[in-house]
Amino acid sequence: MAFLLPTLVGLILFQYIPIFVALNNSFYKMSLLNPKAAQFVGLGNYINLLSDTIFWKSVVNTILYAVGKLFIQIPLALILAIILNRQMRGVGIVRSSVFAPIVTSGAVVAVLWDLMYHPDNGILNSIFLALGLSKQPFLVSESQALLSILVMGVWQDVGFSMLLFLGGLQNIPSDYYEAASIDGASQFDKFRHITLPLLRRTLLLTVVMATVFSFRVFTPIYVMTNGGPNNATLLSVYYIYQQGFQYMSMGYASALAVVLILMLVIITIIQSRIMRTEFEY
Amino acid sequence: MHKKTQLTLVCGLLVLGLLFSACQTTTQPTINATQSEKVSEVSPTEQTLDKEAPFKDDAYTGPELTTKPITLRVLRQDYHPAQNALFDQWSSEFTAAHPNIKIQIEVVPFPELSQKIQTSIAAGDAPDIFMAQDGAFVASYVFNEIALPMNEYLSQDFMKDIIPATLNLQSVDGKLYMMPWEQQVLGFYFNRDMFEAAGVQTPPETDDLTAAWTWDQAYDAWTKLTKKSTSGEATIYGLGPPTFGAGGPGSNYWFEGVFIRSFGDPNAPKDSTLYKTWAAISEDGTTASGYIDTPEAIEAMKFYQKLHSEGITPKVGIPNAFQDKIAATQLLTDIGVSRYESVDFNWGTAIIPKGRILFSHGSAAGFLVSASTKYPAEAMAFLTFIHNDANRLLWHEARGSLPARISLYEKMPRYKEYPRSMLHKMVLDYAYAPPQTPGYSEYKAIMDQTIKDIALGADPAEALHKAAQQIDQQLAKYKK
Numbered sequence: 001m002a003f004l005l006p007t008l009v010g011l012i013l014f015q016y017i018p019i020f021v022a023l024n025n026s027f028y029k030m031s032l033l034n035p036k037a038a039q040f041v042g043l044g045n046y047i048n049l050l051s052d053t054i055f056w057k058s059v060v061n062t063i064l065y066a067v068g069k070l071f072i073q074i075p076l077a078l079i080l081a082i083i084l085n086r087q088m089r090g091v092g093i094v095r096s097s098v099f100a101p102i103v104t105s106g107a108v109v110a111v112l113w114d115l116m117y118h119p120d121n122g123i124l125n126s127i128f129l130a131l132g133l134s135k136q137p138f139l140v141s142e143s144q145a146l147l148s149i150l151v152m153g154v155w156q157d158v159g160f161s162m163l164l165f166l167g168g169l170q171n172i173p174s175d176y177y178e179a180a181s182i183d184g185a186s187q188f189d190k191f192r193h194i195t196l197p198l199l200r201r202t203l204l205l206t207v208v209m210a211t212v213f214s215f216r217v218f219t220p221i222y223v224m225t226n227g228g229p230n231n232a233t234l235l236s237v238y239y240i241y242q243q244g245f246q247y248m249s250m251g252y253a254s255a256l257a258v259v260l261i262l263m264l265v266i267i268t269i270i271q272s273r274i275m276r277t278e279f280e281y
Numbered sequence: 282m283h284k285k286t287q288l289t290l291v292c293g294l295l296v297l298g299l300l301f302s303a304c305q306t307t308t309q310p311t312i313n314a315t316q317s318e319k320v321s322e323v324s325p326t327e328q329t330l331d332k333e334a335p336f337k338d339d340a341y342t343g344p345e346l347t348t349k350p351i352t353l354r355v356l357r358q359d360y361h362p363a364q365n366a367l368f369d370q371w372s373s374e375f376t377a378a379h380p381n382i383k384i385q386i387e388v389v390p391f392p393e394l395s396q397k398i399q400t401s402i403a404a405g406d407a408p409d410i411f412m413a414q415d416g417a418f419v420a421s422y423v424f425n426e427i428a429l430p431m432n433e434y435l436s437q438d439f440m441k442d443i444i445p446a447t448l449n450l451q452s453v454d455g456k457l458y459m460m461p462w463e464q465q466v467l468g469f470y471f472n473r474d475m476f477e478a479a480g481v482q483t484p485p486e487t488d489d490l491t492a493a494w495t496w497d498q499a500y501d502a503w504t505k506l507t508k509k510s511t512s513g514e515a516t517i518y519g520l521g522p523p524t525f526g527a528g529g530p531g532s533n534y535w536f537e538g539v540f541i542r543s544f545g546d547p548n549a550p551k552d553s554t555l556y557k558t559w560a561a562i563s564e565d566g567t568t569a570s571g572y573i574d575t576p577e578a579i580e581a582m583k584f585y586q587k588l589h590s591e592g593i594t595p596k597v598g599i600p601n602a603f604q605d606k607i608a609a610t611q612l613l614t615d616i617g618v619s620r621y622e623s624v625d626f627n628w629g630t631a632i633i634p635k636g637r638i639l640f641s642h643g644s645a646a647g648f649l650v651s652a653s654t655k656y657p658a659e660a661m662a663f664l665t666f667i668h669n670d671a672n673r674l675l676w677h678e679a680r681g682s683l684p685a686r687i688s689l690y691e692k693m694p695r696y697k698e699y700p701r702s703m704l705h706k707m708v709l710d711y712a713y714a715p716p717q718t719p720g721y722s723e724y725k726a727i728m729d730q731t732i733k734d735i736a737l738g739a740d741p742a743e744a745l746h747k748a749a750q751q752i753d754q755q756l757a758k759y760k761k
Binding site for chain 2: 029031121125139229
């Protein structure tokens with residue numbers, strides 16, 4: 001218990017208390033500029049939220065982003081982990097290179113990618129033109145902006161997922177693979193019948209974390225697009241920020257945040273149920 | 282120690298080091314009108330600071346200051362190092378004269394000022410003195426009862442010396458809430474070499490404001506100045522993108538709102554769409570429908586959209602486009618006159634192009650005293666000190682900004698010389714306050730996004746109508 005105390009205190013101070021404060025604030029109409037003038041509105045904020053088409057647009061965008069990220073990032077991270085889970089020259093450098101974006105400031109990454117995505121002079125379009133392809137609008141196009149943010153997000157976060165998978169792979173006893181080899185199993189058979197089942201817990205952790213991170217995305221939107229063009233990249237957390245800090249409606253922003261947390265909890269429970277495993281090693 | 286353990290430890294320390302550095306604010310300071318100014322040397326004829334009497338011309342008329350030891354907390358934006366140094370100098374001089382009063386200054390990047398003020402107040406930790414991003418926020422701060430009225434602390438001479446437009450914007454119900462720190466208007470900067478190379482006549486460089494180009498004349502010049510490669514991407518833009526924050530369309534309504542409001546007319550009948558286009562918001566500051574979505578506003582935004590769709594100006598920000606000779610012209614505040622002194626090409630300053638009227642937003646950042654301060658007299662004494670004539674002259678020399686007080690122009694000979702003389706005239710005659718509403722933060726945020734959407738192709742009429750509805754919805758909370 002003594003070992004857990006610092007973490008518990010931190011969790012209570014920086015996670016649970018703010019959640020309860022936000023829950024309390026969600027029943028008020030209030031501005032951060034004058035919290036003493038807050039007016040109790042009961043469920044008024046939640047009722048308004050139901051008909052807030054922009055909020056629901058942001059939720060749809062966020063889900064699309066999260067789903068897209070899972071379908072690209074998880075398989076990519078697993079492939080990278082399998083490739084890099086071997087002793088070979090330079091593997092440490094490659095692993096570090098894949099992991100490096102995670103430890104780089106999100107704002108710096110966003111600024112760099114913003115320049116890369118420049119529709120006229122960005123390096124990506126220069127490469128496209130050199131390859132004989134046409135220029136792309138990227139962030140200034142309603143149809144491409146969210147995908148552009150997604151690609152950047154995968155680039156930044158795949159290293160973390162890879163690291164989790166790497167840890168999971170290294171914990172699988174080699175005896176199983178040796179036994180399978182003796183029985184004449186192919187690489188694919190080993191992957192399908194040994195690696196995947198025994199990685200299920202790691203997969204669950206990776207999927208849950210990737211989902212949570214996706215729902216939390218804010219910096220790229222703040223730096224690169226401000227939710228545009230035409231709300232194409234408006235994600236829920238950015239909309240909450242807009243409501244609280246630009247539209248001076250902290251009470252409403254708190255209600256949005258509470259709803260978002262509930263959605264995330266439900267999604268996480270569903271993921272845990274679907275991906276639970278009885279396999280142990 | 283085992284080699285593997287040593288390696289693990291070193292790697293772990295390296296990762297921790299990277300994590301700590303990543304956790305620090307590494308956001309690039311956003312490019313804004315407050316950075317990268319060249320420091321002008323103070324000319325002997327303009328240096329009036331009397332080192333033996335730094336408090337000369339102080340306008341303070343409030344009560345005696347406390348003799349108890351106190352700390353005055355000041356929140357302000359970050360400036361160029363030479364300008365930041367002035368604050369250090371002023372703090373030292375003030376504390377030398379009042380040894381019991383310590384000045385503690387907190388500096389944040391300009392775009393983060395509003396947020397910092399909100400979070401400080403919400404935390405019950407408001408500074409004694411804080412800087413607002415713009416005088417347009419005064420109405421909001423007064424509505425939320427966080428600003429102290431200043432009239433009783435200031436001499437009548439000082440009050441009368443404030444430029445009327447500034448006084449009007451920074452007052453509510455006849456009470457001044459924000460000190461006249463400085464004033465800003467837009468100038469139209471052009472690369473003379475590029476104009477010559479393209480065979481395009483340069484805009485008029487004159488104090489006669491009636492000679493300003495129209496937007497159509499500017500457009501004609503821009504189309505000739507814009508150059509594109511064979512693959513269609515622009516190599517030279519006729520007009521550089523806005524430079525506030527990350528830059529690009531929608532980065533600051535203060536800059537781009539001029540396209541809309543210049544299509545209106547303050548002299549038209551008050552119930553006309555012409556007048557309402559100029560006004561940009563209802564008189565009570567709570568209604569945007571019928572003001573930002575008028576036929577004139579839509580016409581203005583169609584023109585604005587054309588500039589982007591034809592590649593005359595970029596759809597995203599490009600840092601230093603004008604200085605790097607990527608843009609032939611730039612709309613920027615008066616700060617540009619100092620900022621561009623170090624460029625390696627010939628350039629000039631002209632009057633901003635006009636629509637139906639000549640129009641520039643005229644306002645700037647400035648200091649307020651927190652209503653919750655325990656030391657209002659001391660806070661005002663410090664503010665009147667940094668706003669006295671001597672210190673104002675030092676400030677405007679270092680920053681290159683326009684004074685917000687009438688008499689200071691007489692004390693600085695450079696405002697009799699072009700282009701500052703032209704900008705001075707703009708301040709007096711054609712600088713209008715941003716839309717005055719307690720919900721300026723909401724108004725600006727929605728307009729910024731709308732302007733960006735229009736630049737990127739959204740239908741102007743639809744976008745402006747939608748914005749008007751959104752703004753009305755947000756401003757409903759301020760209706761009395």
